[in-house]
Amino acid sequence: QITLEESGPTLVKPTQTLTLTCTFSGFSLSSNGMGVGWIRQPPGKALEWLALIYWDDDKRYSPSLKSRLTITKDTSKKQVVLRMTNMDPVDTATYYCAHTTFDYADKWGQGALVTVSS
Amino acid sequence: DIQMTQSPSTLSASVGDRVTITCRASQSISSWLAWYQQKPGKAPKSLIFKASTLESGVPSRFSGSGSGTEFTLTISSLQPDDPATYYCQQYDSFPWTFGQGTKVEIK
Numbered sequence: 001q002i003t004l005e006e007s008g009p010t011l012v013k014p015t016q017t018l019t020l021t022c023t024f025s026g027f028s029l030s031s032n033g034m035g036v037g038w039i040r041q042p043p044g045k046a047l048e049w050l051a052l053i054y055w056d057d058d059k060r061y062s063p064s065l066k067s068r069l070t071i072t073k074d075t076s077k078k079q080v081v082l083r084m085t086n087m088d089p090v091d092t093a094t095y096y097c098a099h100t101t102f103d104y105a106d107k108w109g110q111g112a113l114v115t116v117s118s
Numbered sequence: 119d120i121q122m123t124q125s126p127s128t129l130s131a132s133v134g135d136r137v138t139i140t141c142r143a144s145q146s147i148s149s150w151l152a153w154y155q156q157k158p159g160k161a162p163k164s165l166i167f168k169a170s171t172l173e174s175g176v177p178s179r180f181s182g183s184g185s186g187t188e189f190t191l192t193i194s195s196l197q198p199d200d201p202a203t204y205y206c207q208q209y210d211s212f213p214w215t216f217g218q219g220t221k222v223e224i225k
Contacts (some may be wrong), residue, residue, distance in 0.1 A: 037214075048216070049217075106173070107164070108163070109161060
């Protein structure tokens with residue numbers, strides 16, 4: 001079965017770069033149609049889609065955050081990495097990675113809470 | 119960006135009640151809509167995709183309908199396990215966008 005797990009720092013300082021890793025199992029990111037995306041959720045607020053990478057290395061980003069985001073994949077390690085630069089306290093959120101097959105997010109990781117504070 | 123608007127923001131109903139949540143898109147998204155259930159402290163769980171297709175293992179009391187710009191999620195008989203926040207999400211085009219959520223409570 002498909003599982004995903006987020007890992008990374010729980011606390012980052014303002015202006016720092018956040019690097020989160022999604023380690024997955026149960027599928028290959030080299031298979032046609034497969035993708036992994038990132039979604040975040042500030043405490044008590046709604047979900048916000050950030051980025052997505054497909055099996056063919058097609059990458060999609062939220063327009064409002066595009067300048068700060070980079071998504072990459074390592075197919076052999078079964079990992080997807082999200083980098084977000086210039087972190088600010090408003091970026092405090094639970095960050096989720098999720099599996100997709102051409103469309104919606106059908107399986108989610110448990111989430112990683114990241115706090116931005118000096 | 120396509121804006122997704124859910125209503126109501128909160129609803130309170132009794133066990134056994136029929137519950138309906140509405141999701142409106144700012145432009146047509148055909149049937150490219152998903153519904154998620156999120157319980158406190160947990161990750162969202164996919165319930166319905168392509169507006170009306172139930173994920174495997176999701177109880178049949180959940181159903182989805184609609185196309186174009188108007189969609190509904192219905193719980194035919196609210197159960198004690200159903201209190202959660204429900205989100206709609208369009209995947210017709212990037213950026214994917216979510217509704218603001220509907221919190222369902224038991225009276």
